[in-house]
Amino acid sequence: MTHHPDLAAPFTLGGLTLRNRLVATAHAMAAVADGAPTESDAAYWHRLARGGAAMVITGGTAVAPESTLPQRYLTEAWRPEIEDAVRRRAEAITEGGAVAIAQLVHLGRETLGAGTYYAPVSAAAVRSPREATAPHPLSAEDVRGVVDAFRISAANSVQAGFHGVELHAGHGYLLAQFLSRVNNTRDDEYGDRIALLSQVIDAIRTEIGELPIGVRVSVEPDVGGVDSGLGLDDLVELLPRLYDVSPFTYANVTAGVRNTYVPSMATTRPPLLASVARLRAAVDVPLLISQGFRSAADIGQALESGADLVGMARPFIADPDVARKIVAGQERAIRPCTGCNEGCRTFEPTGSCSVNPELGPPGAAARPAVPLLLTRPGSRTGPVAVLGAGPAGMECAMELARTGAEVTVFDTAPRVGGQAHLAALAPHRSGWQKLVDFQRDQLADLGVRVQLGTAATPAELAQYSEIVLATGAEEEVVPVPGELPTVTSTDFLHRYADVVPAASRVAVLDDGFGWWQGISAVESALAAGAREVTVITPGTDFATGLSPENRTQLMNRLTGAPLRIVPMTTVTATTAGELRLRNVLDGRETSLAADLLVTVGERRSRRPDHAPADGQTVRAVGDCVVPRRIAHAVAEGRAAAEAVAARPL
Ligand SMILES: Cc1cc2nc3c(=O)[nH]c(=O)nc-3n(C[C@H](O)[C@H](O)[C@H](O)COP(=O)(O)O)c2cc1C
Numbered sequence: 309m310t311h312h313p314d315l316a317a318p319f320t321l322g323g324l325t326l327r328n329r330l331v332a333t334a335h336a337m338a339a340v341a342d343g344a345p346t347e348s349d350a351a352y353w354h355r356l357a358r359g360g361a362a363m364v365i366t367g368g369t370a371v372a373p374e375s376t377l378p379q380r381y382l383t384e385a386w387r388p389e390i391e392d393a394v395r396r397r398a399e400a401i402t403e404g405g406a407v408a409i410a411q412l413v414h415l416g417r418e419t420l421g422a423g424t425y426y427a428p429v430s431a432a433a434v435r436s437p438r439e440a441t442a443p444h445p446l447s448a449e450d451v452r453g454v455v456d457a458f459r460i461s462a463a464n465s466v467q468a469g470f471h472g473v474e475l476h477a478g479h480g481y482l483l484a485q486f487l488s489r490v491n492n493t494r495d496d497e498y499g500d501r502i503a504l505l506s507q508v509i510d511a512i513r514t515e516i517g518e519l520p521i522g523v524r525v526s527v528e529p530d531v532g533g534v535d536s537g538l539g540l541d542d543l544v545e546l547l548p549r550l551y552d553v554s555p556f557t558y559a560n561v562t563a564g565v566r567n568t569y570v571p572s573m574a575t576t577r578p579p580l581l582a583s584v585a586r587l588r589a590a591v592d593v594p595l596l597i598s599q600g601f602r603s604a605a606d607i608g609q610a611l612e613s614g615a616d617l618v619g620m621a622r623p624f625i626a627d628p629d630v631a632r633k634i635v636a637g638q639e640r641a642i643r644p645c646t647g648c649n650e651g652c653r654t655f656e657p658t659g660s661c662s663v664n665p666e667l668g669p670p671g672a673a674a675r676p677a678v679p680l681l682l683t684r685p686g687s688r689t690g691p692v693a694v695l696g697a698g699p700a701g702m703e704c705a706m707e708l709a710r711t712g713a714e715v716t717v718f719d720t721a722p723r724v725g726g727q728a729h730l731a732a733l734a735p736h737r738s739g740w741q742k743l744v745d746f747q748r749d750q751l752a753d754l755g756v757r758v759q760l761g762t763a764a765t766p767a768e769l770a771q772y773s774e775i776v777l778a779t780g781a782e783e784e785v786v787p788v789p790g791e792l793p794t795v796t797s798t799d800f801l802h803r804y805a806d807v808v809p810a811a812s813r814v815a816v817l818d819d820g821f822g823w824w825q826g827i828s829a830v831e832s833a834l835a836a837g838a839r840e841v842t843v844i845t846p847g848t849d850f851a852t853g854l855s856p857e858n859r860t861q862l863m864n865r866l867t868g869a870p871l872r873i874v875p876m877t878t879v880t881a882t883t884a885g886e887l888r889l890r891n892v893l894d895g896r897e898t899s900l901a902a903d904l905l906v907t908v909g910e911r912r913s914r915r916p917d918h919a920p921a922d923g924q925t926v927r928a929v930g931d932c933v934v935p936r937r938i939a940h941a942v943a944e945g946r947a948a949a950e951a952v953a954a955r956p957l
């Protein structure tokens with residue numbers, strides 16, 4: 309597909325030339341120790357910049373101690389002594405051919421849920437909906453201290469080699485707290501909502517002259533009818549007013565606040581696409597629009613509507629070459645971000661990615677993964693059979709084919725995708741299908757033979773010198789005695805559209821781990837029109853396995869749904885229209901009317917008993933070793949291919 313003519317065209321920003329219109333918006337991978345970027349951090353940014361982004365904005369850069377976390381994985385931009393480490397980061401980006409911008413942030417009242425050392429501060433003592441207590445309001449003198457903190461941090465960043473800075477006035481952080489009608493209730497000079505931001509821009513100008521100063525703002529959505537105080541109307545009023553008094557170099561507009569600004573896979577199109585034209589008309593500065601952009605078509609539409617630049621963050625984490633591939637019209641070759649927000653948003657201990665096995669923790673060249681060797685390495689070399697066309701098997705076959713191996717994939721299922729395809733059957737989970745489609749297309753492009761719908765016979769398998777088992781897992785049936793129709797969550801995902809209309813009171817017996825099997829059963833039942841959905845869990849709550857971010861977005865989707873949670877409870881038996889429940893703490897028995905019970909059972913490895921032929925090597929990867937996340941499957945599939953390829957074929 310041809311892309312918008314401007315997409316690959318250079319753009320001049322604050323006297324700098326951007327090689328195209330694609331920007332890596334601020335993110336941080338937490339490869340920072342004691343507040344200073346590490347060598348791994350530089351390697352990450354270098355790889356990203358080499359992939360074709362025109363401008364790279366580094367995130368997680370704090371301007372003052374009270375805006376840091378005890379783990380100290382935010383870069384401490386106010387400290388001149390970390391200049392060398394910051395310089396490594398800036399050089400990594402510039403050597404990769406991109407313009408390097410350091411984003412500067414003061415978190416204000418948002419503690420990110422961390423037990424911070426300092427009292428949270430803000431424009432006023434207005435409590436964040438995400439915090440249990442109201443912040444301490446800054447005095448006018450304190451605010452001037454904040455201005456200075458931004459000035460010093462900007463000067464340090466430019467001194468260390470950054471081409472410019474971006475002020476984080478979005479996502480509900482301190483500068484946004486001052487911009488908000490609801491949060492800024494001051495009656496001093498800073499009661500003018502743009503006053504702080506304006507003073508920050510002016511102060512930074514005295515340090516860095518005409519180098520770029522970007523301003524990132526976000527449209528904060530009203531939730532549950534509660535006025536956010538900083539919606540699109542506010543931004544359309546504030547941005548031009550700010551530009552008039554304190555000209556800045558570009559506006560970067562995104563959406564959301566903490567827990568919603570990185571949307572889950574339920575968001576399938578860029579939320580701000582329809583607002584670009586209005587923003588364009590309002591602000592006469594270069595406009596960078598971001599969030600949820602994935603396709604050349606959506607990027608083209610944003611450019612057509614008046615954006616100058618389009619930003620993405622997670623697509624660069626999933627595939628650092630995404631910009632180059634979009635510009636080259638090679639969208640099919642992009643390893644897609646699924647929107648799972650698992651690896652990149654949990655920082656355990658640094659950012660990783662479910663679909664990108666090349667992203668490893670500090671000091672590792674890739675995500676650590678060890679395929680299970682089920683035989684001694686055999687003597688034979690030659691063709692490879694991969695049993696299982698799920699994420700692990702397909703990843704393995706792709707990599708093997710790239711190394712020139714002759715590889716065949718077998719799966720007894722009629723289609724590829726395994727557990728990823730299953731997960732994607734649920735509403736709001738289609739992101740996983742993107743990975744399946746990508747791997748399927750790669751196999752096709754690489755000419756890999758894929759045999760579906762039948763099992764490979766022992767005689768067939770004997771011809772292969774290497775066997776990789778990637779046969780996945782299956783859900784156990786939870787034994788619940790009684791007459792009520794009862795299905796596993798796996799069966800339910802295949803059939804919910806058919807069964808729910810005839811069984812509109814759906815009960816879901818979760819396993820207590822609060823992960824997607826139970827959640828998807830709930831969302832599927834609701835999507836199919838269930839009148840009443842009840843989650844029964846032996847755990848303390850529903851969806852406890854999700855990160856606060858994914859859970860918040862889930863709960864926003866479920867607001868107003870006919871959903872009840874019965875915690876600390878299990879199901880002992882059923883009758884025709886009823887469940888017998890028992891509280892796991894006090895043993896009290898109750899009953900619940902229901903038409904259908906969906907059970908969430910343990911996922912058990914499914915590994916065929918394969919008797920290896922003479923000299924054959926057999927390995928196992930992914931869920932058929934131990935059922936875990938798709939990240940494990942992809943990384944082990946890749947690692948198995950590398951292990952096979954390390955032997956002469
Ligand atoms: C790991 C990670 C860290 C992020 N850190 C920041 C940050 O420090 N500052 C910021 O403005 N946005 C941050 N973001 C938000 C992204 O810039 C972007 O707006 C968001 O991910 C939505 O865009 P996308 O759909 O292209 O990923 C972060 C996103 C991710 C995934």
Ligand code: SF4
Nearest residue numbers: 645646648649652662
């Ligand atoms: S972990 Fe998930 S959301 Fe994050 S970049 Fe990777 S695929 Fe995208």
